[in-house]
Amino acid sequence: MSGLARDAAAFKTALHRQDYTSWHSQPPGLQPQQPPAPAGDDSKKKKRPKSSTSILLDSSAFGPADTGTGTNVNTQLVYLVNHLKQNGNPMRLQDLAILTNTPVDVDKVLLEKFKAHDRVIHDPKTDLYSYRHDFNVRNKAALLTEIQRQTRKGGGLSVRTLKESWKEAPQAIEELEKEGEVYVTRTLKDGQMRMVFWNEVKPTEEQGGMPVEKEFHDLWHGLEVPNDVDLLKALASEGLQATASAAPNVKPGAARKKGKKSAPRQRQVRITNTHLKGTIDLSRDYVAPGAAPK
Known part of the structure; x- marks a missing residue:
């Protein structure tokens, strides 16, 4: 037998003795198929219910229950x-x-x-x-008294603060406003009441305070302010002239031309060695012999 034949026989013998069960490339064995269950038997289809005790957690392990108000x-x-x-x-x-x-x-x-x-x-x-609220208000009369007291001090009252003291305060303030007893300031965005003041001038014919008629109101807001050129022409036609604006008060020497630097000021020398006056000019810088000039 030649050498090639002996090698082939030894390879076949080793191949038959090899265990393939631990190889990843070994395909899994075929599982024996189970016969299908009868149509009327549903016992195998039903799963066993899980016990509820296996999924419940002990709440005591997470500390005391949250009461919403804390424990502090x-x-x-x-x-x-x-x-x-x-x-x-x-x-x-x-x-x-x-x-x-x-x-x-x-x-x-x-x-x-x-x-x-x-x-x-x-x-x-x-x-x-x-x-204890900021204001002890429970009716319309007490509300007006509090508004009068605060206005005499030089200020108004916040409608929000009054509402916290008395929930019906906004409705009472609107009634007082219609009666002309108070002034109310409102927000520009949504017109909500902001501050309330006492109206010291009652709306009467003698004392005034009556609302302006709509005709004069429309005439006032219908006026248009002319531009500068037309305004000057209108003044000139009437023999008038616009007032000149006051010139800015500029100190002399403050305004300087751009690009030019001012000359350096001469530094005054203070002479302290008065006993040498007349012999040495102390205002000059002297250089010692052999020393380099600064």
């Missing part, structure tokens, strides 16, 4: 004061604790801070708590 005393105090402000009416402490979900009725520290707040009013007779 100062945060709970803010919720209490804001709720008292929005409610607008006196409230019991127990009702505040329930509505704000805060322990103000059992927590002594929180209760002391709540009572000591500068915006909280406690009535010991009724044991009710209310919010």
